[in-house]
Amino acid sequence: MANEKALLGAGCFWGVEHIFRTIPGIVSTEVGYAGGTTKNPTYQEVCTGATDHAEVVLVEFDPSVISYEGVLDVFFRLHDPTTLNRQHNDIGTQYRSVIFTYSEEQQQKAKDYVAKVDASHVFKNPVVTQVMAAPEFFTAEAYHQDYLIKNPSGYMCHILRP
Structure with a gap:
């Protein structure tokens, strides 16, 4: 089974x-816009x-280990999908909750x-996460990749x- x-x-x-x-099942990650x-x-x-642009993470995953729904489960557990254009102290459209999709499925x-x-x-509040077809992805600068590994x-x- 090919990675997704x-x-x-x-x-x-x-x-x-x-x-x-x-x-487990996440093969690679890349940050970008x-x-x-x-x-x-x-x-x-x-x-x-x-x-x-939104700050995004391109996640490559092995669907034999974690399903797309499993990826979405992690996504919804790691942020507040009810705050429009905001996560914690970060405010602006670049911090919006969004799922960009690669297929109709x-x-x-x-x-x-x-x-x-x-x-x-x-x-408590309604989910404001946007769902839309994936646009072009632009890789962020090298210093942003694996940032918290480089800067614990x-x-x-x-x-x-x-």
């Missing part, structure tokens, strides 16, 4: 990547909010998962809830 990929935005990409890399209007944006440009599964999470009332005392605002 998921493209997810859940706030600052450092913590999202750091958590995903610990999950997607969903905006600027070609090859820089971190400084994305931070202004003017590019409309992924899109339907993601929409179903959003509805399931929303209906569960695990969160760096900023981490994500936890994986049970």
Whole structure:
């Protein structure tokens, strides 16, 4: 069975990547930008909010170990999908909750998962996670890749809830 990929935005990409890399079945992670209007944006440009890009993590996973729904489960457990354009102290459209999908099947599964999470009332407020077809992905600068491994005392605002 071939590996699959998921493209997810859940706030600052450092913590999202750091958590995903610990999950069995995750083959690789890469941080970057997607969903905006600027070609090859820089971190400084994305931070202004003017590019409309989200900070995202491209997750490659082995579906014989973890399903797409399993990836989505981790995604919803590591951030607050009810805060529009915000995660913790990070505010702006670049920190939005978004699932970019690579197929019709992924899109339907993601929409179903959003509805399931929303209906569960695990969160007090409604889920605002966007689901849309994956746009072009732009790899972030090298210093952002594996950031929390290179900088163990760096900023981490994500936890994986049970």
